[in-house]
Amino acid sequence: MSQESLFELQRLDTETQRLRHRRVNLEQRVTLEAALIEQAAHQVQIDAVGAARVEVATRQRRHEDEAQIVATKVEADVARLYGGEVQGVKELEALQHEIASLRERQAGFEDQAIEAMEEAEELAARVTSLEASRVDVDNRIEILQMDITVTEAEIDGELEQTALARSAAATGTSVELIAEYESLRPGFGSATIVRFDGSNCSGCPSVMPAMEVDRMKHEASDSILNCQECGRIVLR
Ligand SMILES: [Zn+2]
Numbered sequence: 001m002s003q004e005s006l007f008e009l010q011r012l013d014t015e016t017q018r019l020r021h022r023r024v025n026l027e028q029r030v031t032l033e034a035a036l037i038e039q040a041a042h043q044v045q046i047d048a049v050g051a052a053r054v055e056v057a058t059r060q061r062r063h064e065d066e067a068q069i070v071a072t073k074v075e076a077d078v079a080r081l082y083g084g085e086v087q088g089v090k091e092l093e094a095l096q097h098e099i100a101s102l103r104e105r106q107a108g109f110e111d112q113a114i115e116a117m118e119e120a121e122e123l124a125a126r127v128t129s130l131e132a133s134r135v136d137v138d139n140r141i142e143i144l145q146m147d148i149t150v151t152e153a154e155i156d157g158e159l160e161q162t163a164l165a166r167s168a169a170a171t172g173t174s175v176e177l178i179a180e181y182e183s184l185r186p187g188f189g190s191a192t193i194v195r196f197d198g199s200n201c202s203g204c205p206s207v208m209p210a211m212e213v214d215r216m217k218h219e220a221s222d223s224i225l226n227c228q229e230c231g232r233i234v235l236r
Contacts, residue, residue, distance in 0.1 A: 003235045005172035006193055010181070012166040014190040016159060023155045032144040035137055042134045049130060053123045060116035067109035074102045180224050181233060188232055196236045201227035203234070 077099045080086055086095055170178060185192045194203030199213055206229040208216070216236060219225055225234050 002172045005169045009169040010193050016162050019159050028144050028148050035141045039137045046130050056120045063109045063113035070106040193233045196234045201234050203232040204230035
């Protein structure tokens with residue numbers, strides 16, 4: 001049994017942990033989350049402007065229709081004024097007065113229609129600018145997603161290599177020792193197996209009693225020894 005194989009196995013497990021952690025916590029994923037929130041916010045704005053455009057267009061049409069209706073009345077009144085059916089100064093004055101007031105109303109509706117048209121132009125410009133920003137955020141999202149896919153594939157390749165190397169290291173190690181190591185690893189992590197430096201366990205700061213040191217030195221080389229203080233596997 002090679003002790004170095006066991007250290008190599010421990011190192012490879014730590015590497016696997018590191019790679020998995022990196023895969024889950026990719027920096028690009030955080031950036032992507034933010035970009036997706038930005039994209040959703042853009043969509044809300046685009047939808048709101050779209051709804052406003054419909055409202056403004058409806059309003060513009062209504063005012064144009066109103067102006068048209070009044071204009072038709074004005075035309076009819078003007079025809080009556082010069083048609084000769086209306087006689088009498090008072091009646092003619094009343095008709096003139098009505099025409100003047102109708103023309104005023106017509107101008108009012110026309111002004112409102114123009115205001116709506118101007119609003120529509122502003123909204124159209126706003127849509128153009130929002131859509132340009134949306135294209136920008138869409139592109140960023142696409143690049144990030146590609147970047148994440150590529151990085152994940154790279155990490156997966158490294159994980160595969162690490163798994164292969166671990167299998168190779170495991171074949172050079174005793175099954176019992178691996179089982180013991182695996183049961184202790186959740187508690188000790190990358191320092192589950194430590195070296196005996198000749199007088200102490202290198203995994204903890206406690207000083208080994210002389211009797212324990214003596215026992216360590218005289219045990220068979222393939223026996224599993226644990227530090228009596230911390231419980232780590234100590235290899236000589
Ligand atoms: Zn120890």
